[in-house]
Amino acid sequence: MSDSPTVLCAQPDADERAETADALGDAGLAVEGVGSLDTLTTALDRSVDCVVTAFDLPDGDGFDVVDAVRSVNPACVVILYTEHAPSDLPRGGPEQVVEYVPRTVPESRERLADVAAMAAAEVTQAAYPIPETETERLAAVQRYDIDQLAATDAFDRLTALMASHFDIDVAFVGLMDEHEERFVACEGANWRTLSREDTICTHTILSDETMVVEDTHEDPRFAAVDALKQLNIRSYAGVRITDEEGNAVGAVCCTDGEPRRYTQTELDDLQRFADEVEEQLLLRRRLQGGS
Amino acid sequence: MAQRRDDRYTFDGLPLNPVEPGTSLLVTGPVLSGAREMGLRLLCSSDADGGTVLIATDSDATTMLEDFERHGGVLDRDRVRVIDCAQESGDLPEDSVSTVNTPADLTGIGIEYSGQYESTYASGYTRVRTGIITLTPLLVYSDDVRAVYRFLNTITGRVGTADGLGVCVLDPNAHEEQVVESVARFFDGRVDVRADQGALDLRVAGLRDQPTNWTPVGAGT
Numbered sequence: 251m252s253d254s255p256t257v258l259c260a261q262p263d264a265d266e267r268a269e270t271a272d273a274l275g276d277a278g279l280a281v282e283g284v285g286s287l288d289t290l291t292t293a294l295d296r297s298v299d300c301v302v303t304a305f306d307l308p309d310g311d312g313f314d315v316v317d318a319v320r321s322v323n324p325a326c327v328v329i330l331y332t333e334h335a336p337s338d339l340p341r342g343g344p345e346q347v348v349e350y351v352p353r354t355v356p357e358s359r360e361r362l363a364d365v366a367a368m369a370a371a372e373v374t375q376a377a378y379p380i381p382e383t384e385t386e387r388l389a390a391v392q393r394y395d396i397d398q399l400a401a402t403d404a405f406d407r408l409t410a411l412m413a414s415h416f417d418i419d420v421a422f423v424g425l426m427d428e429h430e431e432r433f434v435a436c437e438g439a440n441w442r443t444l445s446r447e448d449t450i451c452t453h454t455i456l457s458d459e460t461m462v463v464e465d466t467h468e469d470p471r472f473a474a475v476d477a478l479k480q481l482n483i484r485s486y487a488g489v490r491i492t493d494e495e496g497n498a499v500g501a502v503c504c505t506d507g508e509p510r511r512y513t514q515t516e517l518d519d520l521q522r523f524a525d526e527v528e529e530q531l532l533l534r535r536r537l538q539g540g541s
Numbered sequence: 542m543a544q545r546r547d548d549r550y551t552f553d554g555l556p557l558n559p560v561e562p563g564t565s566l567l568v569t570g571p572v573l574s575g576a577r578e579m580g581l582r583l584l585c586s587s588d589a590d591g592g593t594v595l596i597a598t599d600s601d602a603t604t605m606l607e608d609f610e611r612h613g614g615v616l617d618r619d620r621v622r623v624i625d626c627a628q629e630s631g632d633l634p635e636d637s638v639s640t641v642n643t644p645a646d647l648t649g650i651g652i653e654y655s656g657q658y659e660s661t662y663a664s665g666y667t668r669v670r671t672g673i674i675t676l677t678p679l680l681v682y683s684d685d686v687r688a689v690y691r692f693l694n695t696i697t698g699r700v701g702t703a704d705g706l707g708v709c710v711l712d713p714n715a716h717e718e719q720v721v722e723s724v725a726r727f728f729d730g731r732v733d734v735r736a737d738q739g740a741l742d743l744r745v746a747g748l749r750d751q752p753t754n755w756t757p758v759g760a761g762t
Contacts (some may be wrong), residue, residue: 287587302655327698330652335642335652335656336639336649336652336656337639337653339649339652341642341647341648341649342646342648342649342652343644344645344646344647344648344683344684344685344688345685345687345688345691346648347647347648347651347688347691347692348651348652348695349651349699350651350652350655350656350659351659352654352656352659355659355660355662355663356663361659361662361663365699365702368702368703369698369702371702374698375691375694375698376690376691376694376696376697377687377688377690377691378687378690379690379726379727380694396686399640435728447687453723456726468717469717470686470687470716470717471719471720471723474684474685474686474687474722475685475687478681516694519752
């Protein structure tokens with residue numbers, strides 16, 4: 251399997267697609283070419299780092315491509331590579347922000363290759379802030395066997411104790427991977443995963459301060475997040491959990507269906523629960539042989 | 542035009558040390574009392590290969606270019622380009638100016654920005670300073686702040702990978718504190734600006750070798 255960044259290249263004309271693929275390949279990218287929205291959708295998965303697309307495809311347009319990509323890989327970079335001037339393109343939705351390289355600039359394929367290579371390696375189009383040390387953080391998360399941790403009673407006992415102690419609907423321990431939060435234990439609900447852009451925890455892991463949202467409907471960061479409404483998360487308190495090197499791997503959290511305040515004593519208790527979870531995670535990772 | 546001693550971006554007349562290529566700065570302060578001026582001054586380039594792309598949200602392109610020139614910018618349509626999304630524009634026939642009908646159209650702004658960036662680059666101006674003057678309308682017009690987050694990741698991503706310089710102006714008093722803190726995370730450093738009896742002071746957070754205490758702007762380094 252190649253270590254090169256993976257790019258899907260969608261252009262309907264086979265000859266043009268081959269020329270674009272050659273230029274992208276020369277830039278060190280692993281390229282898969284597709285000729286339609288349908289074949290692109292089939293080829294999409296979370297290992298794709300970047301999608302380059304023409305605007306006009308036989309069965310859709312560039313914004314259909316953006317929607318298809320975002321449904322599978324919300325943070326993936328999409329680059330429109332088209333002869334259309336920006337003013338000739340239809341208006342996209344606010345969630346369809348993309349990169350754009352016009353085919354009308356000199357040596358446009360080489361310029362596209364430059365932009366794609368840089369984008370595939372370093373850039374995200376995620377709808378959330380990324381920690382400065384994201385690469386190291388993700389490597390740290392991968393050292394945990396989340397499925398095995400989820401089968402461990404200790405975290406279930408801790409979250410049950412939290413739900414009772416704070417008198418809240420849901421208490422959980424979640425680890426934040428590249429695309430979603432994965433729940434190691436969850437008392438009061440049957441949550442397994444949640445897309446990262448829908449989580450409050452993606453903000454919690456950014457700071458060593460306890461994150462409190464007394465009312466999600468009144469917080470402009472979360473008021474429009476439908477997933478929180480669907481999960482009946484109206485209030486939230488969370489503490490990030492780190493590994494021994496300081497990487498923020500996840501969070502220990504309380505949620506409730508009603509607006510709620512937390513006293514300083516309660517926040518201190520939540521920090522103690524988080525300290526306990528950190529220790530348990532470290533011990534269990536060592537038991538798994540992950541050192 | 543000045544010859545560079547290294548690849549870092551410099552700021553003539555400001556008490557700031559050069560910053561590394563790829564750096565994005567958030568300029569915070571009262572927009573009408575210094576932050577907007579500071580943003581425009583940071584975008585002025587004396588490099589022979591320096592260009593500027595301005596995303597104008599709080600005034601039309603003509604006003605923005607006049608302000609840019611007043612604060613030291615050199616108006617050359619090959620190297621200074623504007624995306625006008627202030628909804629106030631008349632006819633703007635020049636290729637160096639693009640219009641987007643509303644600050645809510647983040648996708649349109651992003652595409653026009655990339656297009657103008659590529660035109661600047663193709664003209665030989667490869668050290669591009671990008672300005673968002675200001676971010677407030679983009680936040681106010683967006684129903685979901687996550688769309689602005691995606692926009693900022695895309696813009697700062699291009700600045701970072703193309704070794705450019707990014708400058709984004711925001712009035713923190715116009716937004717909830719949590720939103721300002723979230724927005725600040727997309728930037729490498731933050732330049733706070735205040736006006737004291739007409740004189741500007743600045744201080745910098747998040748970058749090494751910069752003034753961390755309030756420093757008069759006229760003092761130089």
